[in-house]
Amino acid sequence: MGKGPLAGVRVLELAGLAPGPFAGMMLADHGAEVLRVDRVSAVTRAGDQPSATVLDRGKRTIGLDLKSPRGVETFKRLAAEADVVIEVFRPGVAERLGIGPEDLRAINPRLIYGRMTGWGQEGPLAPTAGHDIDYIAISGVLSMLGRAGEKPTPPINILGDFAGGGLMLAYGVLLALFERERTGRGQVIDAAMVDGAALLFSMFPAMIANGLWGERGTNLLDTGSPMYDTYETADGxxxxxxxxxxxxxxxxxxxxGLEDLPDRDDRANWPAIRARLADAFKSKTRAEWEKVFEGSDACVSPVLSMSEAPEHPHNRARGTFVEVAGLTQAAPAPRLLDSGHADLAPATRLHDLSSWGIDEQAAKDLRAEGVLA
Known part of the structure; x- marks a missing residue:
């Protein structure tokens, strides 16, 4: 059995973009055996070296034609051996293919079926296309992001796809696995990015209702305050x-050396304070300011690029970043100190499907038919 608290848990991940693979990576990082099911054409093009990103680390991959009866039959055989399925289609697509929750749970009642969408499985927008920016827009979250007097600014696709989507799905899988220990039954998870994004902002509705949060970019935590912002240094x-x-x-x-700054508790002084801070920070390079604030409780840190972050002394000391096959990437998180995490490696093809209930002769036949790659 592998390393990590999820060792022995088997996950079938239907190939998709961003949130589904991220959820699968979170599970694989902590020991789950994740088998990613790609299209046959994608596997044929890539050959024996899967086209894979950091989100696919630790996974095995195959190609399967889910539009053929034999492909669907094969997927069901794999699902019979699985603990979890991660499905990333629009609502109704899996059912039309014959691999929806009821199809698979009829043969494996303990199966946990995780559904990852932007809008969710029902509601007026459920059948329509969308992206991270759309999901955080209708959740109300996007309206809060950006500077005063400027248009809302999406924080790349972190809030919807990854935090509100993939991470929530992985959390849902863990809840369902825990529940299954008591009931013996599987579960269907409806992980919608719009729901997850809204949940991430749970601190703010009460603040807004009580008049403690105003227009975008005017508040304590959204660059409205000079005490919570970024400042340019002499070297840019x-x-x-x-x-x-x-x-x-x-x-x-x-x-x-700015003890003469005006009272920060008076918001009328915030523009003057910001201007003084901006001028002061422009007087030294970033490296010089790092020396000034080294080891202090001032809560001042350098803004590092993605290439600089792995070299920061704190990140190096904690092993926050690791190198896998020559590519530097974030290490698994959170850390379970008594369990550790799985060994990290790029995705690889799975050639022997016997442990998933498909013997070599059956696999050979499927390959010959173009159903399996």
Whole structure:
């Protein structure tokens, strides 16, 4: 059995973009055996070296023609051996293919069927196309992101696809696995990115209702406050400031020699404070400011690029980044100190399907028919 708390859990992941693979990666990182099912044509084009990203690490892959009866029959045989299926189609597509939740749970009542969509399985928008930006738009989240007086700014596709989507689906799988220990039954998970994005902002409705949160970009945590923003340095880089609490603010102004700043509790002073901070940060390079704030509680950090982050002393000390097949990437998280995580490796083809209930002669026949690759 492999390493990690999910060792022994078997996952069938239908190939998709971003959130589905991310959920599968989260499970694989912690020991689950994840088999990604691609299209036959994709496998044929790529050959024995799967086209794979970091999101596919630790997985095995095959190609299967799910539009053929034999392909559907084969998928059902794989599902009979699985604990989890991750499905990423629009609502109704899996049912039309004959691999929907009821089709598979009829042969495997313990199966956990995780459905990953943007809009969810029902509702007026469920059958329509969309992307991360659309899901966070109708959740209300996008309206809160951006600077004052400017249009809403999507934070790339992190909130919908990954945090509100893939991570929520992985969490749902863990809930269902835990529940199955008590009931012996599987579960269907409806993971919708619009739901997940809305949930991530659970702190804010009460603040808005109580008048503690105003227009976009005017508040304490959205760049409205000079105590929570980024500032350019002399060399064109940036420092991030999060000196919200009085004691941290006191340390920042002392380190910068700005003890004469006006009272920050008066919002009317925020523009003047911001201007003074901006001028001060422009007086030194980022590296010089890093030295100034090294080891302090001022809550000031350098804004590192993705290529710089793995070299930061803190990240190096914790092993926050790892190298897999020559590519630097984030290590599995969170850490279970007594269990560890799975060995990390790029995705590979699975040639022997006997452990999934398909013997070599049957696999050979399927390959000859063009159903399996």
């Amino acid at each position: 880089d940036f420092m991030a400031v999060g000196s919200l609490e009085p004691q941290f603010w006191a340390e920042l102004v002392a380190k910068m």
